[in-house]
Amino acid sequence: MPFSEMAAYDLLVVTPMHPTMEWLDLHGYLKFKYPTRSRAISFINLHLYSAAEAAGKMKWFYRMALSEGKVLYSRETVVRNPCNYEKFYFAALDRYELFSGQAGGFLTAAGRSLVAGDFRQTAFLTACAAEMLLHALYGVYYAADTDLHTLTTLLLRMRTISPELYLLLDPEQTSNSRMLSRLDVYRRDALFLFRCDPCRAEIGGYVERTQKMKELIERLCKARLALYNERR
Known part of the structure; x- marks a missing residue:
């Protein structure tokens, strides 16, 4: 790609x-x-x-x-069977509905916290929303769950799926998105450490970008699900 x-x-x-x-x-x-x-x-x-x-x-x-795929090497004979895209579709759809629904709830709550001036809670909820969105994307493309939870690693894991998403979250192309790195810290510290005190401008920008991330990931997931559905 x-x-x-x-x-x-x-x-x-x-x-x-x-x-x-x-x-x-x-x-x-x-x-x-x-x-x-x-x-x-x-x-x-x-x-x-x-x-x-x-x-x-x-x-x-x-x-x-x-x-x-193309087999590059195998110790044993590879039997190439067609993929059952009907089951693939429903496995991917289940994960999309679960994780995207959770992400929407977290983002709504983050918006309320931002208006109320509770920026620590906003940071935590935004980080949770970002994680659920990346899990939704992973679930649709692989019809499986992942045990990865670090946001920067999740993005790197799916780097080849969408250049647009990668540029949104890592515009400097450093392989270590500043936004996701900061959200990883907030998810770990915001609920427990007094010194964790994000400013409104920073966390407000992250909420806005996570909303754009949601719209983009929903579009990517729906397009991929439509492809599976066509092949059923």
Whole structure:
């Protein structure tokens, strides 16, 4: 997918046993072993799962990869079966409705807190809304749940899905969105630490950008769900 001057690969790796490295560790290792400046494709979005995970919680994503992906290497013969897009559609739809509904509730509450002048609560609720929105996007594209909760990692995990979303949340293209980094801190500290005192201008801007994020993610999810629905 073009992203400014960036192209990307999505690579699925399935191992017999549970991988010894987590996704973020492996992502950093690849950047160390194969620096971006030394390769034509600057971003590799890795999906690393055990065979049990591929057959379990990630089964629909795995079946879509088997149906539409290109096999680069396999120790055993790969059986390429068509993906059941009807079941994929409903698995993705369930996650979209759950997480987008929660995000809407958090954003509404954040707006009320902002008007009331409770900026700490606004920051916490905005962070929760951002997390639910990213989980909705993940759920629609992979028809599965993720155990990732750090906002910056979630965005990096889905970097190849939407250049528009990435530019909205990380306009400097640093791979570490300032907005999401700050919201990660507020979600951790806002309810408990007295020194956590976000200013109105900062948190008001985050609420506004999270609303734009909601509109964009809803559009992306609905377009993707429509694609699954067409293939049923």
